[in-house]
Amino acid sequence: MEKTDDQNCQDRHEEDNPKSSPFDFVIKQFQGKKCAPEESKEQPSAIKQFFKSFDIGNSEGKDRKEVEETEVNNAGADDQSEKQDLSGEDGLSHLTSETETSSGEQRFNQFMEKLGKKPNSKNLDLNNCALSATDVTELASLLPFLPELEEISLSWNGCVGGTLKALTVHLHHVNLLKVLRLNNCRLTAEDVISLGEAFEIVSQLEELDLSWNSNIGGKLSLLTKKLQEGCKLKCLKITDCNLTAKDGESLAELLNVTPNLEVLDLSINKNIGCSMKVIAQDLKNVPGLKELNLHMCGLKQDSLQGLAQVIPLLSSLQELNLSSNKNVGLSSDPLLGRLRFLPKLKSVTISNCGLGEESLSSLAEAALHLPELEILDLSWNKCVGGNLKLLLGALKLATEIQVFRLSSCNLVAEDLALLTSLRQDGHLTRLQKLDLSYNNNISDEGWAVFCQGLGAFKELSELDVSLRPSSCRDCGPWFRELLAALTQLPALAELGMQRWTLSESQRKQMEGFNQDNKRNIRFDC
Template identity: 45%
Template sequence: MESESRMEKHEQFLQKLGLKAVSTCLDLNNCRLIMAHVLEMELEKLDISWNESIGGTLHLITQQMHFVSKLKILRLGGCGLTTDDVRALGEALRMTPELEELNLSWNSKVGGNLPMILQKFQEGSKIQKLELVDCALTLEDGVFMGHLIPMLPNLEVLDLSINKNIGSILNTIAQGLKSASNLKVLHLHSCGLSQKSVQILAAAFRYLCELRKLDLSCNKLLGGGFEDSSAQLATLEHLEVLNLHQCSLTVEDVVSLSKYGLQGKEESSRPWPMFENVIPLLTNLQELDLSANKNMGSSSENLLSRLRFLPALKALLINNCALESEAFNALAEASIHLPALEIFSISWNKCVGGNLKLLLETLELSTSLQVLRLSSCSLVTEDIVLLASVIQEGHLASLQKLDLSYNDSICEKGWAVFSQRLWFLKELTELDISLRPSAFQDCGRWFRDLLCAVTKLPKITEIGMRRWILPASQQEEVNHQRGIHFDHASLKEEENLYESQCSRRRINFWAVPWNLLQKP
């Protein structure tokens, strides 16, 4: 009877939050929760993330942790935990021997108190996933983490992103990583890593034989570190995702990543093998992000040409790399040999403009392509007409997202041809043809063709048209067909006048109505 009463209270509690009862999983993520007690159930998963009012009251939950001794997943991200909460959590974790996943991200008080929380983890702990994103970890925390990792033999995912001090004590952590033979995912995004950090990590790479994902993005001091360390990167033969976004890669880094040779018998005593051409050796690579590394623009020809040796590559992101014509030619030739490509993003590379024809064969052969981003590529009318032709021939039948924004040099004829062919993209969900912030243009007659195409696209949900000016007649026609959201700083007060929910699908046309521009 007591058990039935408890279950009834549990169901009533969840009904207030609009949730359904599940016997082993309780997800209260972002529910504005005020927790005065813990539900005494045989829970395996408890997620109360992003409930900031938990802060200061966590002890009310941890006092009852003995009721959830079978807990496997505990997520407390963004809960505003206090120092007292952290202390209480440390004591409570002794009562969860089955715990496999712990997320304490976005709680600044975790920093400086990590030993207090995790010191109860005993050797042989079952923890598989540990996330400590943006926790203000200190140097002492980093040292503790280095000694803790060897005690977690089942650790598969470690995320220490957005902790600026990690770079200063990476040596200790890297020593610990040498014992993490089962690690599959390592996130060190925005951790203040330097050139020396790459060398420190490189020494641990050959011990991480199961690593599948490596994220070193947004470490702007990393540039130059790969010059002498790229060979060790090639030891990660199972690597599937490599993220070097915004790492200030230098010319020397790019050369090393594309071709690294250790010649002569005198090098045979090195702790890593003799490699030449690092990129081709990562044959399992599925996602490569080199975006926002502008220094690689004039030196990446060799690196990009070797992408042809990555047949499993599904996502290739080279945004804003200041590619020059030779590098773009090499990329175009290599992309033909990437049959599995699903995401292709080369936005903010001006050399694409007038040269999209170089990608013609790739666009015709990439039957799996789902996302194509060509934002701010200085595309001209000839480019958009070519793209329209490819669309009409059915070569991009799987495309779901198409970004052509910030290409202001395309004339009305180009947009007309494109709009007339758009309806062939039956899988399309998102389209962006917005103009630059400083540019405003009148929509021509092609806009009517665009509206006609939209009616034939069953999955379209979002169309970005920022800074296109709609004549009043066309504006009224749009209002009658779809809900429209006008996203313009000077029109915020009048957005609601043009919003409608008259369709089961909501399509957002971010545009500027002509009649509003006529107002003083």
């Protein structure tokens, strides 16, 4: 028969101490060396059996209960002590974290106050603050304490160039960042590389403005090749960055990975026109595009042909700027006629595009299909003079038009008479800004007729009738009609009258009108 663990333990004890009595054994079980945990758990049962023959079981039960209660109480105390220790450690860590955060916020507030700016945890506006390289480094160290930051604007700070990496390596702390503006920061190739690397971190970025950084030219691929498929970028502005034909190819690749793009501004990049055909082909990948700015991009005939082909696919387009591209007016391709496929167009800027009667007619026909048009800029197109009647039908339907710019268009008296008659017939009711400047060919009679009907433009807030810088004329013949009309235009806040000669009494009348009505009438002769 196999021995129990208690018996084995007893046998080992008797072998070590052959002359010991039973009582010695019991006492040593309490005072002597301990057995294994499994053995010690069975000891109370063995002791109870031993003392049964002496009839002292009740006393043993009472002692065991006291021992067990003591052990339980001690264990509870140890657990409580352990919990208190752990709680103390967590509390200390939490307190340290709060202290660091508080210190970081205090440093941020001091940093902003030093630059004369009000602290804002969501919008960091440091435009034109004469930042130094040290400031950029300090700002970078503060990013961990701005987890809610959504906008960073560092434009017009030349010293940012060459130091951008110090900032971009900490952008992971502001993973809610949506807007990054770095206009005219003298960015270097290294900065462009750092920005590219940052694109892998700031996955929520929606607007990037790199305008007026001429060193970006030829290096745009360092940025665009880092863009991931499905990038959330909605607005990209690269105005006057000396972009090359090679950069145009990089832009085309960008359009393939930015399906959410809504604004693309490539203005004042004269060499980008060489690759505009490639860019145009990939514009179909951004069907949600709302604003396309190609001002002074050196558009060529093939570029314009490419745009005429893709225009019908950009049904969401609201703003189109083709200004200062002379080939627009010379092209035989019906680009302007294709605008009819863009029913959501609100702004069309075609100033200084060398328009002829044929292209003006194409525009006029297309404008009949643009019910939401609010801004139309035809400035610096000499053919408009005497031909404004071609737009008569479109202007009658343009119930939403608010801004109409006709600066330096060789307008004649007939054109002004057309505008006043349109308003008197109930059209152009929402017109707020009218630019008629630099039209020196309009006769005094033409100006007089215009001023007589000017009071009907009740919503007009800005009017410019200034002459060219090299000119100077007497406005005596129609001054009275102008002054009378001004009293009927409660919304008019600005009136440009440069190079019109005023007599001393006329000047005083204008100055008095300015002061009494809080207007801004500009005259300098």
